[in-house]
Amino acid sequence: MLSSAVGVLFDGFAYGMLLFLLSVGLSVTLGMMNFVNLAHCSFAMVGGYATVTLVNRFGWPFLATLPMAFVAGAVISLALERTLFKRLYRATDLDQCLLTIGIVFISIAAFAWFYTTEQQSARPPEWLRASIQVGNLNFAGYRLFLIVFGLATTFLLFFFIEKTRFGAQVRAAVDNQRMARGLGLDVDRAFMLTFALGGGLAGLGGALAIEVVGLDPTFALAYLVYVLIVVAVGGLGSIGGSFAAAVVLGISDMAGKYYFPWLGAFLIYLVMVGLLMWRPLGLFGKR
């Protein structure tokens, strides 16, 4: 019983790290510009397919493809931001939703065209997939890697946002965009860079997710719900909130699947609806 609880906590935490990587960019950009970007998981999918292509077609080692997944996610998000999204910052939620859902549909069809609808895989090296025995508990090496990687990314992000000049600009723009503009900050540039960074992190998340949840063209829609739950529950623009929400969601999803498999995703949706009704701005939301 105890060992299964530890196992669920461990797996859930690893899953939560994945969700955090996938959603933190959306949280910050939503908090800054109020731009509802439902295409965020498409960026993750681009990163995932970049890794699949490099590993399977060009024979790159798995770890070496991760920076490329980041770059792929960042480049595609930057390109879309410059061409389409920036025209809609002042548009209604509905228009933003529709445009980005349109991009999700296009990305799903495009990847189905080039890679078929089959599940893709990209194997991490053997030493990462080995499991580690502690007492009578068995820890999957890859999940341990996910946790370490996720925590390292979180610390880097915190350092970046809290200690650097650029981070201060981002925080100012999230807190009060108009005031930040009034003080002469170039909010558009800060937003552009944050958007690219968020897209890159999503791409990284998409690449790391292949080993855990697989990758097929419906990824962009299937994980959108999870990412939106993390963002909405964590509160817009809050990195700490996203982290907490992602960990809670990851662990409760794992626990639900382990202990109440007949409930399916019901539990997750119920938790989301309940939390949102209780706190519409999210657990750590300010506005």
Added chain:
Amino acid sequence: MASVSDTRWRPLEIAFWLCTLLPFALAPNYLSLASQVAITALFALSLDLILGYAGIVSLGHAAFFGMGAYTAGLIAKHYWTEPISALLIAGFISGVLGYALSHVIVRFRHLALIMLTMGFGLLLAEAANSAHDLTGGADGLQGFRVPDVLGFKFDMFGRTAYAYSLAVLFVCFLVCRRIIHSPFGLALRGIRENATRMPAIGAPSLSHLRKAYTMAAVFAGLAGAALTHTTSTVSLDVLSFGRSADVLVILILGGAGRLYGGIIGAVIYMVARDQFSGVNPQYWYFWIGLLLVAVVMFLPNGILGGLSALHKKRQ
């Protein structure tokens, strides 16, 4: 915008409804499709009531469509096969669900609203999936057949099906039209434009929005029940997120807040899907996505909005 008094039927409207009879004569092989179009149009019309007129964005409207579809299916399977009474009961049950949810929905805006409507839709879909004994789960509800409506047999060419769907659509349209042109409809538009100012001039925002949401749920339920009666099956798809997204696309494509927008959108969307999606439904989504991007970028008020802007320019 039409004022309260301007409720006369324009010649174009009468011509439009006469055109809906044309498939009987011109396209007898496509009557089943025409019946699907009419049902989808009704579903889009119900979304128009809350999105186009009251300004409530919903990504989970299929909840009510599915509720109506399953109610009609369960009645036909376990109780009786007379469709009209089942249709009304399905509308009523959906309305009850809509009324219950409306108390939550109208209090939220922006992202929380979108997430909550989506959340309720997903919850209902999961519940229907889990309740295998009642709904048949992923296999769908099968093993019933609605033989006739008012003595007219449902034939394999879909003549009765189209007549039935069209009649339901037309009656619901008349009711919607009346609602939109009433002072209540005008108040809804006022709330859409400024939700805080309307109570100040004596129109209670929240209770108006609740009423509109409940009505939309009733119409969506009727559409779902009509689908069950004309196809004699209910699948989990009636509750899916995809259906909620589709109907939103249809309404936006046609033009929200224009009464005919959902109908025009449904005609274009359904006919195009029938023609293009033969190879693989995945690729169909490419064109829908492209269309969405184009509409948002270049036709912010949909096809009807674009047409009326063109018309005004010419005058």
